[in-house]
Amino acid sequence: MEVELHGLFEENTTFDYENYDTKNICPSSTVSDALAVFMPLLYSVGFLWGLLGNGLVLAILWLKMLNLGVMDIFVLLLSVADTLLLLTLPLWAVDAVKGWVMGTELCKLSGFLFEFNFYCGIFTLACLSADYYLSIVHGVQLFSRKKPRSVYGCCLIICVLCLLLCIPDLIFLSGSTDQSNQECMHHYRPDSWRLASRLPHLVVSVVLVLLFCFSIILLKLRHSSKCQQKKKGQSIAIIAVLILVFFLCWTPYSITFIVNTFQSKDGDSSAVEGDCEGRQWTASKIKAVFGLLHCVVNPVIYFCLSQEFRARVLNVIKFNACEMESNDVSLWDSSEVNGNASVQEKQGSLQHMNDIKQIIKTQDHYI
Structure with missing residues (x-):
């Protein structure tokens, strides 16, 4: 029985795939244009809201400056670190539209504050959670309100350690000179420095996972009899929520950072090569947005979970702080x-x- 072939089946040809070159598929212009409009708007709203929220936190702690508790001092450190990161949001808003046209100096400063906020948040929350865990379970206090110098000394050590860990960003970050694709990225010369300079972030990312597990333990301890006797249920809830939010905001970026470290060989922090025209919205850049906007969330957590903080915020807004x-x-x-x-x-x-x-x-x- 003979079958007559017509149309597409009339010509039967083969194709040689050995010499076929695969090219990077760039984001469509529609997606890039939408992100170029949405991201600056998101950064602008986050910048204004974050300044308002962290400004109120700093104002309330300033009114209480002569009688700060242990958690007050650590929250003060977190708020200062968040405020410094907030000041870079206008730069990232411009970057979302025109690329990095601000030069190498601002690129180094922005990347430095980005990593500083990451390290400072992890170490501060780790000290807070360890202090509350030991005080509830073992009756041992790492920090005491009667000895505030130890708390300030711990904050100073955290700041110095964060500064040291951020030195690679000051060395290897620079603005790209390519006019078609201006980026703030890492340039490793030689490339052997790549893994060594990124090692601190990789190690601290493991601490982030341990900190998440610690927050689950704190939530379980919240309802224990020892915790109820010490009346620390509310503060433990605040610390646990701070850790969970920090984990959700920074983990996506850390995962893409780790994958990019072991995949990319060109020293560029982008996962897509520079064959595309216009802005390149890679996974690491999009997920870095969560880390940038994390500094907006903490004041909302304080306001929602702390009754006393909420009352003082309302008094400050009504200009009744003296009452x-x-x-x-x-x-x-x-x-x-x-x-x-x-x-x-x-x-x-x-x-x-x-x-x-x-x-x-x-x-x-x-x-």
Whole structure:
């Protein structure tokens, strides 16, 4: 039986795939144009909102400066690091539209603050979680409110360590001179320095995973009897949420950073070569957005989970900061009161009952 072939089946040819060259598939112009509009808008909103949120955190801690607790000092360090990273968001907004046209100096500064925020966040949260874990489980306090110098000394060590770990970024980061594709990227000369310079980020990324596991342990300890006796449930919840949010924001970038370290051989932090025209939105650049915008989230966590912090924010907004009777009250544990101080909201609700009891005692005395 013979089959007649027509149309596409009439010509049967073979193709030699040995000499076939594969080319990098670049993002479509539609996607690139959409990202070029959306990313600057996102950076602008994050910049304004982050300055407002972190500004309120710094203002409240400034009003409480003479009586800072252990967690207050670490939160102050986190807020300063977040504010410094926020100042670079306008640069990344310009980069999203025109490429990196700001020069090598600003490229080094932006990359330095980006990595500094990453390291500072991990080490600060690690110190906080370790202190609360040891105080609840073993009754040992790494830091004490009575000895604030030890806390300030620990923050100083964290800052110095972060500065040392960020030195490779100051050395190898530079702005690309290619007019068609201007990027702020790492240039390793020679290429043997590539793995050595990226090793600190790879090691600290492992600490990030351990810190995530530690946050799960803290959440389980929150409901234990020891934690309830020490009245640290609210502060532990805040620390655990801070760690979880930090993990969600920085892990995508860290994963792409690790993959890029062992895959790319050209010393470029981009995963796509420079054959495409226009902006190249690679995985590492898109996921770095989560790390950049992480500095906006922390004030929201404080406002949502801390009743005392929320009350003070409202007082500052209403320009009634002078009405706060005591700065001894912890911002992170509304039930933790030092000395004879008490929360202002509770005083207002109990004052009327105290007056009635005093009147009754006076009448009984005369009778």
